[in-house]
Amino acid sequence: MDPFELLFEQLLISQQGRRLSRHLLFEKHKRSVAHIITEQHNDIINASYTVTDSSPHSAKTPLDSLKRITLSELCLDTVHHGRVLVCRNIVKPFKMNAVQLIVEDPIVETGTGNSSATDSEVVADRLSLYNFVNFVGWRSDVSDCLPVGARLLIKEPYYKMAADKFPMVRCDNPGDVIILSNEQVDMPLLNGLKWSDALKISYGPVQAAKFESSTPDQLRFKGNEKVKHKEYASAIAIYTQALALEPNNAIVLSNRAQAHLELQQFRQALKDADLALTIEAGNIKTRFRQAKALYGMKRYQEAGGVLRDLLQANATNTGIQDTFRRTLERIVEQQFGRYKVLDVFQEARLTHPPRLDHADYVGPVHVVQVAGKGRGIVATQDVRPGTLLMCSKAYAMVFKEELAKVHIRHIDDLPMHKNYLSKTHLITKIAHRVQQEPWTTRELYDLYAGVDLPPFIDQNPEIEGSQIDMARIEGIILANCFKPDNDSWKPFAELMVTSEEDEVHNKLDGSAGLWILPSYINHSCVANAHPIIIGDLMFIRAFRDIAKDEEVCISYFPLSPYQERKERLQPRKFDCQCPLCEFERSEPAAKHTRRHQLLEDFGKLVPKIGTGSADMIPRVESIVSDLRKTYPSVIPPKTEGSRKKKKSPKVDLGTSILPQQFRLALINPLDHLGRLYLLHNHREQALQVFLELFGLMPRCGDMVQKRMGYALAISSEYEALGLLGTRNQWVDVSKKESELMYGEDEGTPLSWRGNTLGTGNERTCANVSGFRIETPLNNPVVARRREE
Numbered sequence: 001m002d003p004f005e006l007l008f009e010q011l012l013i014s015q016q017g018r019r020l021s022r023h024l025l026f027e028k029h030k031r032s033v034a035h036i037i038t039e040q041h042n043d044i045i046n047a048s049y050t051v052t053d054s055s056p057h058s059a060k061t062p063l064d065s066l067k068r069i070t071l072s073e074l075c076l077d078t079v080h081h082g083r084v085l086v087c088r089n090i091v092k093p094f095k096m097n098a099v100q101l102i103v104e105d106p107i108v109e110t111g112t113g114n115s116s117a118t119d120s121e122v123v124a125d126r127l128s129l130y131n132f133v134n135f136v137g138w139r140s141d142v143s144d145c146l147p148v149g150a151r152l153l154i155k156e157p158y159y160k161m162a163a164d165k166f167p168m169v170r171c172d173n174p175g176d177v178i179i180l181s182n183e184q185v186d187m188p189l190l191n192g193l194k195w196s197d198a199l200k201i202s203y204g205p206v207q208a209a210k211f212e213s214s215t216p217d218q219l220r221f222k223g224n225e226k227v228k229h230k231e232y233a234s235a236i237a238i239y240t241q242a243l244a245l246e247p248n249n250a251i252v253l254s255n256r257a258q259a260h261l262e263l264q265q266f267r268q269a270l271k272d273a274d275l276a277l278t279i280e281a282g283n284i285k286t287r288f289r290q291a292k293a294l295y296g297m298k299r300y301q302e303a304g305g306v307l308r309d310l311l312q313a314n315a316t317n318t319g320i321q322d323t324f325r326r327t328l329e330r331i332v333e334q335q336f337g338r339y340k341v342l343d344v345f346q347e348a349r350l351t352h353p354p355r356l357d358h359a360d361y362v363g364p365v366h367v368v369q370v371a372g373k374g375r376g377i378v379a380t381q382d383v384r385p386g387t388l389l390m391c392s393k394a395y396a397m398v399f400k401e402e403l404a405k406v407h408i409r410h411i412d413d414l415p416m417h418k419n420y421l422s423k424t425h426l427i428t429k430i431a432h433r434v435q436q437e438p439w440t441t442r443e444l445y446d447l448y449a450g451v452d453l454p455p456f457i458d459q460n461p462e463i464e465g466s467q468i469d470m471a472r473i474e475g476i477i478l479a480n481c482f483k484p485d486n487d488s489w490k491p492f493a494e495l496m497v498t499s500e501e502d503e504v505h506n507k508l509d510g511s512a513g514l515w516i517l518p519s520y521i522n523h524s525c526v527a528n529a530h531p532i533i534i535g536d537l538m539f540i541r542a543f544r545d546i547a548k549d550e551e552v553c554i555s556y557f558p559l560s561p562y563q564e565r566k567e568r569l570q571p572r573k574f575d576c577q578c579p580l581c582e583f584e585r586s587e588p589a590a591k592h593t594r595r596h597q598l599l600e601d602f603g604k605l606v607p608k609i610g611t612g613s614a615d616m617i618p619r620v621e622s623i624v625s626d627l628r629k630t631y632p633s634v635i636p637p638k639t640e641g642s643r644k645k646k647k648s649p650k651v652d653l654g655t656s657i658l659p660q661q662f663r664l665a666l667i668n669p670l671d672h673l674g675r676l677y678l679l680h681n682h683r684e685q686a687l688q689v690f691l692e693l694f695g696l697m698p699r700c701g702d703m704v705q706k707r708m709g710y711a712l713a714i715s716s717e718y719e720a721l722g723l724l725g726t727r728n729q730w731v732d733v734s735k736k737e738s739e740l741m742y743g744e745d746e747g748t749p750l751s752w753r754g755n756t757l758g759t760g761n762e763r764t765c766a767n768v769s770g771f772r773i774e775t776p777l778n779n780p781v782v783a784r785r786r787e788e
């Protein structure tokens with residue numbers, strides 16, 4: 001069809017509010033497929049978005065209470081509660097973000113052997129299945145899972161206008177889609193229905209009963225071919241056909257176990273491997289697959305037992321040896337919380353995307369009710385600073401690097417909002433996991449889902465996939481999602497709890513993930529613990545002493561002046577009652593206003609400060625001085641650092657969190673002032689500023705990383721002054737702070753073992769908040785001074 005003819009017909013139809021004719025549906029489908037193929041050639045991945053105005057619908061009514069509805073009865077912008085659509089797929093589907101099909105109604109038999117409609121009258125329409133098949137990519141071939149002729153039931157269908165201004169049936173919830181097998185044709189719902197004899201498609205041969213004429217062996221080979229091409233979902237569909245013909249075929253069962261392993265469907269893999277072993281007990285390959293499935297399910301002890309037995313008979317098999325070694329490492333992690341942190345960093349660097357293979361660890365903490373906060377986490381014993389409280393692997397995570405590959409363009413070139421990307425994909429990933437692993441649904445649905453959703457109260461120990469509830473999943477990620485700082489594992493995570501749509505979408509652009517146990521940790525501005533995200537692992541360590549039964553809290557955002565924190569808490573719908581907030585609330589309002597004004601003045605100067613102009617020094621000094629005056633009894637900065645004064649400074653380790661000592665408004669301006677001093681070689685003043693900054697930083701939340709950075713900067717300045725003893729003392733301080741955050745790796749704090757935090761050569765330069773500081777080895781002025 002001529003593209004202009006197509007456009008003209010589309011225009012006419014859209015003006016008349018009619019659904020697309022059958023041949024137009026085919027033309028559009030064909031064009032979309034051709035478009036995808038071209039884009040594939042250009043190595044661009046498309047994602048098609050149809051953004052719902054309301055929360056995605058999930059049917060709650062059981063199938064046998066639903067009444068049939070036909071395509072022609074569907075009303076626009078309506079969720080058809082209490083109804084079910086019976087339909088048949090009539091095209092080779094394609095998958096972008098959603099699986100796109102064209103489906104048709106069945107024909108009603110009249111009882112006289114005639115049908116109520118002729119073939120040409122059978123209504124067809126578009127169906128978009130979101131979150132549906134395995135998330136193996138936007139371009140996956142899903143035709144083996146949804147072949148032409150597949151009969152489907154869509155519970156409580158939603159009919160809506162798509163972004164191209166034509167209607168379509170949209171289904172967000174995989175649990176609401178039932179693909180009927182050959183045995184399911186006798187359902188009462190299908191009584192009196194038959195399908196048009198000719199599958200009225202305009203291209204390609206039709207194979208409704210695709211595999212029926214094949215033998216189990218032929219199907220096995222076909223499945224193996226799919227595995228070779230990494231099309232695991234298709235392979236599983238084909239092996240399943242083979243097993244329908246020969247249920248006890250141990251080889252097919254074992255091969256299907258392998259395909260499930262590839263898709264990380266460990267429980268299904270274990271089921272197949274177990275069954276295959278009851279038929280052929282000694283099969284090494286199948287036992288190895290069984291061990292891998294156990295490993296995937298985190299049943300490391302059992303996996304270890306199987307692997308040990310296997311090794312006894314196959315001592316030289318390197319694959320088994322390697323899996324056994326990894327299993328032992330997981331057992332040590334799971335039981336003792338011992339991680340080789342440096343290796344974890346390395347692994348995160350080398351794995352793309354960095355989904356890491358490590359065990360979860362639950363340290364001395366448990367979940368309890370906390371007055372006024374719902375549930376929370378408390379320590380089960382006294383805990384020392386640096387103690388690992390938990391290590392948790394993300395329930396689901398999307399990485400910026402994955403999203404970067406997605407070129408957002410609707411198939412009809414309509415502009416789409418990029419910021420929906422990570423949110424949509426995180427929801428999809430979670431829905432997919434729920435679908436694949438229904439036994440994990442309970443722990444997911446138990447999470448707080450926002451003020452508008454009541455707690456989940458289903459008492460079933462194992463919630464079935466049909467209970468996938470996209471609205472709840474959305475609520476859960478908005479209340480509990482952590483977003484690592486832009487570039488992967490910077491130790492700052494922000495929890496998003498907001499009802500402000502735009503804000504949420506903006507924040508959800510980039511990497512984002514959901515971690516189950518950490519989601520129970522409540523907020524405090526003076527947090528005693530802090531999360532570090534490496535790949536998809538979250539480590540949470542204590543930053544201060546925590547007494548038995550004391551609550552463990554993290555900060556949901558960086559520690560900032562009161563006004564800013566207040567604004568950030570507003571959409572989260574709770575007031576923070578931490579000692580700092582209590583104290584600052586009790587301060588006279590005039591002080592807050594004055595600080596706010598001064599910080600606004602400072603904000604206006606920032607672009608000019610960025611140019612490094614020396615004129616900025618007195619201006620920033622004046623703002624800093626005025627800010628100091630807004631705090632009571634400001635302790636003047638110590639005057640250490642003189643070359644004559646050899647006495648080591650008394651280092652404040654920040655263990656005190658007396659709210660009166662916080663002077664948060666000073667931090668940012670002082671940081672800029674320090675940089676300016678350095679830039680203009682006023683090194684002694686810079687040292688004073690860094691010393692003051694270090695003193696201003698309590699051991700709270702993200703402050704620990706800054707403390708580490710300033711301690712490093714101070715040590716560099718002492719080195720420049722030739723005060724090596726003092727320098728070493730500050731190096732130790734920085735090491736201590738680094739240990740607090742990352743733990744120790746074989747006795748050496750992580751930041752000193754590579755370039756994970758600084759520039760990689762911390763003897764020659766340090767990195768404070770991204771600002772390079774020169775030391776004698778690379779600063780000619782200081783080097784000369786030393787020579788003198």
Ligand SMILES: C[S@@+](CC[C@H](N)C(=O)[O-])C[C@H]1O[C@@H](n2cnc3c(N)ncnc32)[C@H](O)[C@@H]1O
Nearest residue numbers: 372373374375448480497519520521522523574
């Ligand atoms: C990530 S969840 C924390 C666990 C949650 N308390 C629960 O019961 O599952 C975040 C929610 O916990 C509550 N919350 C967290 N910190 C709080 C605090 N300091 N005071 C009051 N409520 C808090 C708020 O309802 C917030 O939206």
